[in-house]
Amino acid sequence: MSNAELTLTEDGIPLKQKLAKTTALQRRRAFLLTMPLVLFLVISFVIPIGQMLFSSVHNDKVSAVVPTFAEAIIQWDGEGLPSEATFEIFVKDLAKAKKVREVGRTVGNMATRINYEMPGSRSLFTSTARKAKKIEAPYKENLIKINKKWANPAIWLTMQRAARDITPAFYVAALDLRYDEEGNVVRADELYQIYLDNFIKTLGVSALITLICVILAYPVAYLLSVLPLRQSNLLMIMVLLPFWTSLLVRTTAWIAILQTEGVINDMLVFLGFISDDGRIQMIYNQTGTIISMVHILLPFMILPLYSVMKTIPPSYMRAALSMGAKPMYAYRKVYLPQTLPGLAAGTLLVFILAIGYYITPALVGGEDGLLISNLIAYHIQKSLNWSLGAALGTILLVVVLILYWLYNKLIGIDKLRFG
């Protein structure tokens, strides 16, 4: 195609080019309008998530406290005990570190870090550090004289692992694994296994909650879409009212209803179905978590379903019936497929909300109704093992992403209709 054939604008530039240029400018200007949102997302979402990913694999509590020793121990071949020279560096670094009181760089910080992998070793570090200044050559012998635990190669292997800033140790812990004395990764003792079971339980409970929501929401959404305006409005208010009520109020209401001295138990005792001693435990356990979470998440299922059902003309079903389809057949072939986008959206919404739910299980979950987010909160707020909390959070994020990907494969995200 030669230049002559192109339509030119007044200033001699081909129209196509000029047009592309103008629209590109407009697009860029339009994009500027989204900058506040982009910035907001970067600051409130991308950076924190990045930090979480980072702190789940990064912990410099050894190299920051005893830097020279950290370099030396990494070179060690792991046979027997480290050399006398390494012991000397360790003692001198420890004596120096004892004087530091800067947050994140104290002996206590390092001791806590090692104690994660070798429980019971914390006081070994803090007590030795108090004496480090006075320890003299031969360092190996004198250190072991202070505490014979220093003669155990396992403690030096653990320090060697922890001396590297980038570590898989917190994922090892988060997957119910541990390092044995030789430094191999093995299954943790069954009595200390907690996270994998909890991940599976969280997935199971979330799936169950989603299923119950589907069963409860489908007929309600259908009624909402077919009832005359006056009734359907009333019904809609009944759906939305709890939705607008504070989460805490709704959860507390369930406590009042379900507890052993609560409304339901009182009624059952009054009617003689159960004896006063045989009151049913319905809250502070998994049942309580499921009941209240279903109630709280139900509107997230009803609303997408309703918005889809509202757009299905009743004439389709009538047409199918008039052509001789049995009601069940017509429903399966004509109505149900059209509601799928809403169903898919509701399912995804409820499931993903449920999997990361925190406050309701914390209030009514008791002991066996706690979900993985409660364990994450425990490590952030109580045990202060932020790296382990971050590792658990990252695993949860990955699980959700995998599920989302599977969902996309099976149903197609573009088919979702949220309303």
Place this chain on the structure above:
Amino acid sequence: MKKLINKTLMATAISAAVAAGSVQAEDITVVSWGGAYTKSQVEAYHKPWMAQTGNTVVSEDYSGGLAEIKAQVEAGNVTWNLVDVELSDAVRGCDEGILEVIDSSILPAGADGTPAADDFLPGTVHECAVGNIVWSTIVAYDGSKTSGVNSMADFFDTAKIPGKRGLRKGPKPNLEMALMADGVAPGDVYEVLSTDAGIDRAFAKLDSIRDSVVWWEAGAQPPQLLADGEVVMTTAYNGRIFNAVAAEGKPFEIMWDGQVWDLDLWVIPKGAKNMEATLDFIKFSTGTQALADQASWISYGPVRKSSAPLVSSYHNQPDLKMAPHMPTAPANFGGALQNDFEFWADNQDQLNERFNAWLSK
């Protein structure tokens, strides 16, 4: 209600300060465990100190642990001036550099002239912390409904005394109590707990009452559980039970056998403001008189020897002598065990994990 009280206090203090013509009034935020315990501190420490100095104390509640201190220090935004913590947290926080070092030479001598170093009970003044009380976890029951609770073994014996038991949700000090109930002498508890077999033994004992346990988390819960009849007996902080008896007339009894006692200490988060006023408050509140006054509001023992003779009776009931209700009273102290902060600093992560795993199965 609490806020209202605090506001009223503040308002009173401010007007007092204005009336005194003080110009250098400072605010400090003092954080403690809430309820009857905080009230005792407000009455014995905050009010007199505010009246004396013209400064203002803002009282805040928390539920223990180092998480909030750590968060404030790491964010560089420290709003708390002084926090009441357990010994294990004081030691751990000091080790990790999130607490200020407190120079113990600032502590005044006792009212009887004993130098502070001799006046404070051994182990109650630490590099970063100054003790104020001795408290204890004990077993309490409703004396009008339950009887025959004489030893820790009875607490774990559901055949002898059927019904639900309240226990603190966490391994500490349940493991210690379980071992004592299983026949371990208080002096040997931590030695036994240092072995895997000992930990198994403690958990096996807990397992034996597991179905009868109601777990509590905040110190205010156990008296409530007893009052509601949710449990026949419960572990509790001794001062909370005393308060329910003295202030609310509840028929609760304390079983002192196997009590696990600990300290509460003042610590200053690193980078806290108004250091001068805060240190002055520490000096005032751990003085002989203030500690003795505090003990007239709740049955936690003062850490100064010189305070003991000044402790008399409950603040509004002259007939209710405080001494027999203290954890350290000779009659109560026989089967007592001191919480071993070093054991818990070493093992709490691992034991918490095992406890959580045990709970969820």
